[in-house]
Amino acid sequence: MLCVGAWLPAAAQPLRIGIYENEPKVFTDASGEAAGIFVDLTREMAEREGWTLEFVRCEWDACLRALQRGELDLLPDVAYSDRRARTLDFHRQPALLSWSQVYVREDTGLLSLFQLQEKRVAVLRNSVQHETFAKMADAFGVDVHLVPVADLAHVFELTARNEADAAIANHRYGLLHGPRYGLEATPIVFDPAQLYFATAKGRHADLLAAIDRWLVDWRQDDTSPYYDIVRRWEKPLRQPLVPVGFWWGLGGVIALMLLALAAAAWLRREVATKTRHLQESERKLATILDTVGACIFIKDRALRYVYANRQTQELFARPVEAIIGKGDEAFFDATTAEQLQASDRRVIEAGERVTSEDTNTTADNAEKRTYLAVKIPLRDTRGRIYGLCGIATDISERKRNEEAIYRLAYFDTLTGLPNRSLLMKQMSESLSTASETSIQGLIYIDLDDFKDLNDLHGHAVGDDLLRDVAQRLRTLMQSEEQLARLGGDEFAILLKGLSSKPDQARIEAERLAQRILAILKEAYRLGDFRHHGTCSIGVAMVEERGEDDAEELLKRAELAMYQAKRAGRNTIRFFDAEVRAAVAARIVMEADLRTALSEEQFRLVYQPQVDAEQRVIGAEALVRWDHPLQGEISPGEFIPVAESSGLILGLGRLVLSTACYQLAKWEKDASMAHLTLAVNVSTRQFRSVGFVDDLLTIIQETGAPRSRLKLELTETVLIEDLEEAAETITTLSRLGICVSLDDFGTGYSSLAYLKLLPLSQLKIDQSFVRDVLEDPAAAAIARSVVGLGKSLEVEVIAEGVETTAQLEFLSGIGCRLYQGYLFGRPTEVEALERLAGRLQGA
Structure with a gap:
């Protein structure tokens, strides 16, 4: 046993780590020291975490048993499986990716799984390869004799001594040690696996969490210790200058010629059974492909169709017999056919995977439709491309909708x-x-x-x-x-x-x-x-x-x-200079804003929000500035200055804190405890680092009920960075905090991606509400927002309701929540509470 690392004060014992022979991932080197990718990763983490490491040598299955009994704390290079997860714990971020491969003695000529019929295959005992290969062979009806052994070196030794016909190992070990044993890789590759550190069930959650943190951090940085270690250990595994695929292609041709006569008798015996299985599989596959809502097709090297599923037949309005053997020029106009064939040639000639968005016109110019197409090359056992497979999904309707939404959002309708x-x-x-x-x-x-x-x-x-x-x-x-x-x-x-x-x-x-x-x-x-x-x-x-x-x-x-x-x-x-004077005034206002924040010159007023029965269900908190010299300054004047100067962060926190204190106060009053309180959050505040943590601190300090706090965001938040905004909104929703999309309908991103966001409410912008009785476009948008809210099961509230006629229109289209001068202007909290009590009693 070898010990490295520094003593960890919080731990009474060193961290015991199992080491078995699986070079280059984990092994014992010539000097008896633990080595390998996983070992170096562990040492890097130990240096940062202050762990003391004790490496314990053992064979693979003995290591597994020791880990499960608690005799080891950590075992590296463990492939995840559901069966292992019942007795072991794994971290989340995979440490390494790998796959398994079959190795044979040189010049054996093994090309297919079926050639292993009744052959001896050496495999590491109790490994994932052991279990997976057995299932795979059984699924293909191949009867193999598995020879489980204690370590990979023994696996290769048995095969080299002809005591086994083939060996199974991960590709890294095979590349490193195969030549030493006179073994070469075959085309039989299986079981792509994610490799982890593992602990006994329920024993070391903190250890796994620490490993996760380092792996996640390192894998995002190409210069991190993670990539330095992997590159250093995989450098000896570089492929030879002449591609292995070339020798396999050449060897495969020769091997097939030599094996053809010998295999003929065996093939005749197997063909009947395999043909029955194949025909049944083909029938099942055809049924599946015909029910897929996309065109699936196969073309040969001459770009002629050799397969077309039912969707493709419906597109061309022809039976499959009338499609097979023809090219695109038979179904599309000359321009479309030329474009499709150009992308096909990239697949056939260059072996590329091509993804494209194509607008196709039929041969009679009767119809244009847009498709999202993915095409991949089809290769034979020697790697030669013999055709391509394509999947084309009709996205015409989606494109029309996107274009309509884009024009509505970015172009003036008048x-x-x-x-x-x-x-x-x-x-x-x-x-x-x-x-x-x-x-x-x-x-x-x-x-x-x-x-x-x-x-x-x-x-x-x-x-x-x-x-x-x-x-x-x-x-x-x-x-x-x-x-x-x-x-x-x-x-x-x-x-x-x-x-x-x-x-x-x-x-x-x-x-x-x-x-x-x-x-x-x-x-x-x-x-x-x-x-x-x-x-x-x-x-x-x-x-x-x-x-x-x-x-x-x-x-x-x-x-x-x-x-x-x-x-x-x-x-x-x-x-010019005169105009600059106005800018100077903004600078003065910015200085006054800083003073106002420090001297608490701001206060909140509250505008009621009501339901269909005009009962007060909540309010929107609005900030007001009482300037000591100028009196009350309109938010329309100071909010833009606060935004541009960054003072909106301090002002926003003040508003949130004051609102939460008010919510906590209402919570103690049975007549007001049902009220929600909406608070506007600026784009800059919402996107600031630590916004969610700061909000939770405010809620904890004030004792405000999360479920009755509602944050109002504008669509600018979504336009600037939808992915980040969606992540933050999802976090808030999980914490029980409602999020409302303010001024809805004035932007584009939210319309396209609304379904990704766990919103609680949509707010119809007052510009639409103001014109619903005179402007058909405004009325249509209001109807659309209400309909969208119903389909997504999201509340819809209309702001800026000032007349009974507007209220009747909104009620008629299904909107049930309102805010506006018709129900009350922004007022002090005492007036709101009196109004809420009066309407509640009514």
Whole structure:
């Protein structure tokens, strides 16, 4: 026995580790020291954890028994199986991957499992290979005589001495020791396995947890000790310069020729039995393939169909007899056939696995459908490609739905232009890939007196004007300029091809802005009258190379537009010193915000949320700022500054803590204990490190009931990183904390991936609620959200309900929860409690 490592103060005894001979994974070297991949991994972990290691030599099955009796604490290189899991514990992250292979004496010519009929096969006693190979041979009707032995060296020795016809070992041991015993690998490969450290059942959970932590951490870093160890030990296992597959191919041909006559008699005896089994298997396989909802087909090297399942036959509207032997040109138009054959040739000629999304047109041009296709090469026993197998799933409906959702989320339904969300996405991408040869900028356009036109002539006339404006702006666009409608009567143009010289770039931007002023000043024919309108334009230029903040660029252009408004309208203003003064005001507000946080100048107000009977079921907590000099400041002014400065993290924690204290207080009042409390969580706060842990600390400190806390998130959280957001939302849901998706319907990602998120509630955005009685698109979106909520069994609440007519419409489409001025404005907690008590009593 050999001891290495440092003493672990928390443990009275060293960690006893079983060592058996399975080089290079675990073995005893020539000096009697424990060695191998698993041993080095253990030493690395022991050095970090402070373990003392004691290596105990034993044969494989003796090691297993000692582990189960508690005489060993840890056994490396153990393949997982359900049977072993009844008596052993394993960590979660596999330490190593391996597979088993059959080895024979050189020039034996073993190519198939069937050639082992009535042969002696040496195998490690009580190993996974022992059990798995026995089952595999039995399943194929091959009667083999297994010879179980104590260690792998003995397995190879028996085979080398002709006391066994074949040996079974893991591929690493075989590659390392096969040549020394005059043994070579066969094409018979089986039992891909995940290898672990194991302990006796229920004895060392903490040890396995520590192993898991190191393996997970190391396997994410290509420079970690894990990969250094594996590369060092597997370096001697490199394949020869001439691929083994070449010699097997060549040897296989010769062997088959020599064995053909000798095997003929045996084959005749076996063919009848195997044919019956094969025919039955083929019938079962055909039944399975015909019920799969995808086209499955096989082509030969000439790209002719040699198999087509029922779905493929239905696609081509022909029986299988009319498909076999034909190529794609018989079923698709020339362009489609050429594209399909090009991907087929990659599979046949290069041996690639090809995954593609194909839009196919039938030969008569009658129909186009989109398929997700996967094609793989088919190889014979010598590795030669004789055809390909393809699976094509019809995703046409999904593509149409995605396109419709994309247009709804990223394009303005009135003008057909990109909307604000798409513009911001395009701006971010453009700024991040800016060229050194040009300057970028943004033009912000706002129609003058548009509200007066709407009020005087109605929304229909206003819509006509907006469509006409969009069309006129389109005529001015160059290829590198991107036009969008931001909302209402506001438009924007992203400039990407301006001169690299700042003064010249400014001139070019102003020239386009002047053309916009001129073309939008021309008379409009709106129904039976002529309208003359103007616009105010703000222009912001990217001021420094590498500047990539799209939001900041948009803010600058908007600020410049407001300067144009104040200058009398129908004019142009660039973001300049005067506009910078407004930015300076934001800086002052940021400083005031820091003071406000330290001096607790913030308070919460509560807007009631009611059910169909107008009973108060909860409230939304909203933050208010009582500035000592300026009085109450609107959240619309200070929240954006808090977001951009990072102060939203401290403010958000303050709001959460205050809300949780209020929930805990209600918990002690029988008349209020049923109320839920919704709290808005900003994207930055939600994505901050340790958000969930911080929230749990607040809940624990305040004693708030988790089930009645509801976190409201905007769809921006999902758009920025859906995978991370889904993981956090799932964690919150498991902790019993409800998550509501606020402003639902204004983004894209949540519509496409909503089913992945364990949400408790969807909130119909107030912009839709406001227009449900006048705008068919808003009404349709509201209906869709309610329907989606029902299908996913998620609550739906409408915010911004201000009139009885809106309430009746929402009730009529199945929405049962509401929030808005119709039921109560945001108010102090005492007023909410009085309202809740009164409506509850009513």
